[in-house]
Amino acid sequence: MINKKVATSSTGRERILKSAARLFGELGYDRTSIRKISLESGMKAGSIYYFFKSKDELLLEVQARGFELMSKYVAEATTNVTDPWERLYRACEAHLNGMFDNRTFIEVTVRELPDRHPGPSRRAMIRLRSKYEALFVRIIEDLPLNGSVDHSDFRLTLLGSMAWTLVWYDPAGRHTPHEMARKMVDLLRYQSSAE
């Protein structure tokens, strides 16, 4: 009552977005129907179209939010860190943490890849992704890699390893995202490093 905003902060639009994120993440875009989103968000199916033009657009907004969050996490994790390798460790940790900790929006970002999405938002989704990956481009550029290593190969290998964790990682298991980030980077580090 004191703060009506807090209670209402879960406004229609927001509730829908959260429900969509959770379901896209859990079931995938295709198997998530507008009806399911409407059930989860406590809103009638028709109402969703008051806030979003289409299911496709809904996915786009979920992804936008996901990349935004990720970018923020990575930025925060690397602020005031100057050592290049340490920056990478932290960026990866933030990436993995986001994926498993705050699944709602971020998982969708890794699961629903634009190459499979036929809707009109495809290009916008690719742009969002590129923008986010640019963070890693920059961090990796700063690494003192030896000349034989292509920065792009390095980056793609690293991102691939991390994305793949969705397939096998058990959050209740023995590894923490922190450890995994260290390991994955280390696996690539010494050989690639010029030191």
Added chain:
Amino acid sequence: MINKKVATSSTGRERILKSAARLFGELGYDRTSIRKISLESGMKAGSIYYFFKSKDELLLEVQARGFELMSKYVAEATTNVTDPWERLYRACEAHLNGMFDNRTFIEVTVRELPDRHPGPSRRAMIRLRSKYEALFVRIIEDLPLNGSVDHSDFRLTLLGSMAWTLVWYDPAGRHTPHEMARKMVDLLRYQSSAE
């Protein structure tokens, strides 16, 4: 090429399987309808059910075929190769070659992951996958890695990198699967190696 009829007509079952593989690979399982498979295979939708109990079972059979092919390729590529690192190079090359060369069955294997498939074949699909990955388990076990590297982390990182190529790799581009395999393994090799 010599006799297109042989390849295309073959038996009904085979034609369906091939069409399903191609479409599952291109569009994904969910967006591939039985109707589409029927169009592509030149068979009426109902006929598919004479050969396969369900769409789910059809996916399972496609995956089985895919893993079978992959296993064969990897086995052939490593036969009579004794150097452990060379064995890994070749296995990875075979894996990537399979993924991009002979997409029909093998791509489905990497794209349609069991963690998202709710059908009754899920467990069978997991079993197939494990059996295939066991090939890599064995090859990686033989590597003279230094003590600090976990074989399992090594394997998952490598497989993740390779799977991720589906997202960014352009077969018409500058890299060949052969080069990519070398690079990816090398990226992990020296640091991890005990030599």
Added chain:
Amino acid sequence: MINKKVATSSTGRERILKSAARLFGELGYDRTSIRKISLESGMKAGSIYYFFKSKDELLLEVQARGFELMSKYVAEATTNVTDPWERLYRACEAHLNGMFDNRTFIEVTVRELPDRHPGPSRRAMIRLRSKYEALFVRIIEDLPLNGSVDHSDFRLTLLGSMAWTLVWYDPAGRHTPHEMARKMVDLLRYQSSAE
């Protein structure tokens, strides 16, 4: 008759329910397809699922309505009638009248027996039936039957005779429901009566 529109258009839900009732009654549940209901109700097949979860549930609602009507008829017919045998005459007449006069809902009640319906509504359908038959239980309890006659046997024999009329009764023929009710009850009356 005065205003066909009112009767026919009413609300969507109602139109569907009526069409379903008519068709279930005429063709039976199995041979009545959603398509046929949609044609008869002037509504598209998909729309039916806005109002009813499934065909099974539609049957349940038709039966509920049928039993409700029947109960009302029987109750009205026996109100203020105190002679026990007269009460039974009237109840049976109401039952038969309902079956042939107002076929739409009530016939389904007698034709679609729960013992053959495999759907999830089966139990609910049994409950509805029992509740209705309880009316007869009470009416028959009040009869001064001689000790050798089991009330339950009496009731089942009577209901069976009436249900069976669906097989042979020709509404255009020589008997009226009124006469049939008298006859059927009389056939059982004197022998069973203690008088």
Added chain:
Amino acid sequence: MINKKVATSSTGRERILKSAARLFGELGYDRTSIRKISLESGMKAGSIYYFFKSKDELLLEVQARGFELMSKYVAEATTNVTDPWERLYRACEAHLNGMFDNRTFIEVTVRELPDRHPGPSRRAMIRLRSKYEALFVRIIEDLPLNGSVDHSDFRLTLLGSMAWTLVWYDPAGRHTPHEMARKMVDLLRYQSSAE
């Protein structure tokens, strides 16, 4: 080996007929598919059409067999019985016994009523039924009923009561077909009787 006929007596045709009878009885005609019959009979679906022109014809043959059996049972039960009421007791007992004892063919006879069957065999089915019911016509004609009772009403009431047992009778319950037959006839007897 001694008597090949016995072993082969379950010839294709016969096996199909039995399976169809069982399934028509248990699930009803509509819900019994040719595939199910083929599974139960251990014969391929296509093969059924070697022996029977259609599903409709299959039903007709099952009914024919059912009525044949019933007629035989009723005839046997009444042979050498001269007392008219005793004849009826026995006929009813045979009828009920047939229904519950030897369900396979006979139940179909009571469950699948021609008024609902739209196929071309309808008329033939009606003829079979009439022929069987004629047995009861004759037995009932011989009863010394008092003048006020219509023989036809008597018969239909009795047959209705017996048919209805399918709805409520529990073969594992307290009543035997023998008892039920006595009761049902007695319920009608004394009042109708001229004695």
Added chain:
DNA sequence: CATGAATGAGGATTCATTCAT
């Protein structure tokens, strides 16, 4: 803001049946 009603297209699957072998 949000809903209730409605739709058209398409979803997977089952059906009775045919026919060459």
Added chain:
DNA sequence: GATGAATGAATCCTCATTCAT
């Protein structure tokens, strides 16, 4: 005698979406 392959039509149902209110 019996089958394997194939079909066309129909099955129930779900989908994303629209729109008047």
